[in-house]
Amino acid sequence: MRHLYSLLLSLLLPLVLLRLLWRGYRNPAYLARWTERLGLWRRPLQPVDLWIHAVSVGEVQAMQPLMRELLTREPALTLLVTTTTPTGARRLHALFAERVRHLFTPYDLPWIMRRFLSGIQPRLVLVVETEIWPNMLAACAERKIPVILANARMSPRSARGYARVGNFTAPTLRRFGWIAAQSEADAERFIQLGAVPGRVVVTGSIKFDVRLPASLRDRAEVLRRGWGVNRPVWVAASTHEGEEELLLSVQRRLRERFVDVLLVLVPRHPERFDRVAALVHRAGLAMLRRSDGHACDADCSVYLVDSMGELPLFLAAADAAFIGGSLVPVGGHNLLEAAALAIPVAIGPHSFNFDEITRRLVAEEGAVQVKDAEALARLLEAWLGDAAERTRIGEQAFAFVERNRGALQRLLVLLDESGMSSS
Structure with a gap:
């Protein structure tokens, strides 16, 4: 079955490269170092201790506490992080500069993966959340390199998809040394799909272990004074195509009651910044872009964040937050950064990417799930x-995060058992 997968991927490779070219047309960063995806590197690869595959910004952010802890314990440790997106690469560089190496993830073809692993020779591989790559796992098995699926989640929708190719999924999952699941429900789905039960453990989500910089509150206070301490401010975080129009309609409605209300709009993907700015102009709302560098006065209705890696700052400066990708069927994004800041959180009906966390946070009354934009407007008004x-x-949300910390330490135990201990 894996041979058929490899054949199909090889046949689809021209289309994959065309899609990369199209994305590069919209966002030139996708064409930077594009040959790395084909297993062609500018310089010879160097051996590393740990390879972490983190798809994009969210996964890089989630693994930040782990990487910091590992580097604190063993400063000479060599870490390589691969991402599929340039935004993930930029976020990694902003967090660690040159202390952590970066490459774009090579395509999951047997000859590419073999060359890649022969070059980096990792002691251990850590794959984040739901990245299940059959040829990468097979190549690691050939070299007896242990692989951990960390912060693992499996939504009901994804499980149904994997179950359709169960004869392929089961042997693939059995190649993981450990699957560190975020919840009991995730663990059960992995086991039902064929993972070895004794290698599936519930560690919780490492995203609960987020540690925000001590200076964040002070910086947020300065930002808020610039906006106006007494004006209402809400953040729409990680928004997607088709969602901003709905959120701008919510903002227009809120302005009927709160004339100076400010919407801080944070699109998920940087290639969409200009298009979102055009949407705001068409909506007739006064806008300031983060990149303008000007003060956001009382006349500004929408503050468009066209920068990366600053979301925690804007959440800390706000009164309430909406988590995007949830009014449209993207599946939502991480609620826990806002919750850790004691900010009340709203999320739309499409939350399947964070189903368990959303369900539990709503049950704890630290967040509210709304069915549509109309309900969101009513909630924010209240x-x-x-x-x-x-x-x-906000206090309920913060308490929920505090009670659920600890996944980082449980994951570190698995890494040590798999050969990462310095002793």
Whole structure:
């Protein structure tokens, strides 16, 4: 079955490269070092201790506490992180500069993966969340390199897809040394799909272990004074195509009650910044872009964040947050950064990427799930008009995060058992 997968991937490679070219047309960063995806590197590869595959910004951010802990324990440790997106690469560089190496993830073809592993010779491979690559796992097995699926999640929708090719999925999952699942439900789905039960453990989500910089609150206070301490402010974080129009309609409705309300709009993908700016102009709302560098005065209705890696700062400066990718069927994004800042969180109906965390946070009254933009507008109207209610929900959210910390330490134990211990 894996041979058929490899054949199909080889046949599809021209289309994959055309798609990369198209993405590069819209965002030139995709064409930077594109040959790395084909297993062609500018310089010879160097051996590393640990290879972490993190798809994009979210996965890089999630693995940040782990990488910092490993480098603190063993400063000479060599880490390589691969991403599929340039935004993930930029976020990694912003966090670690040259201390952590980066390459774009090579395509999962047997000859590419063999060359890649022969070059980097990792002691251990860590794959983040749902990246299950059959040829990479097979090549690691050939070299007896242990592989851990960390912060692993498996949504019901994804499980149904994998189950359709169960004869292929089961032997692939059995190649993982450990599957460190975020929840009991995730663990059960992996086991049902064929993972070895004794190698599936529930560690929780490492995203609960986020540690925000001590200076964040001070910087947020300065930012908020510039916006206006008494004006209502809400953040729409990680928004997607088709979602901004809905959120701008929510903002127009809020302005009927709060004339100076500010929407801080943070699109998920940088190649969309200009298109989102055009949407705001068409909506007739006064806008300032982060890149303009000007003060956001009372006349500004939408503050467009056209930068990367600053979301925690804007969440910390806001009264409430909406998590994007959830009014459209993308599946939502991480709620926990806002919750860790004691910010009340709203999320739309499409939350399958973070189903378990969303369900539990809503049950703890640290977040509210809304069915559509109309319900979001009503909720924000209530929150922005009631500081006591915002505080109550924010405190519940913060307490939920604090109770669920610990995944980082449990994951470190698995890494040590798999050969990463310096002793």
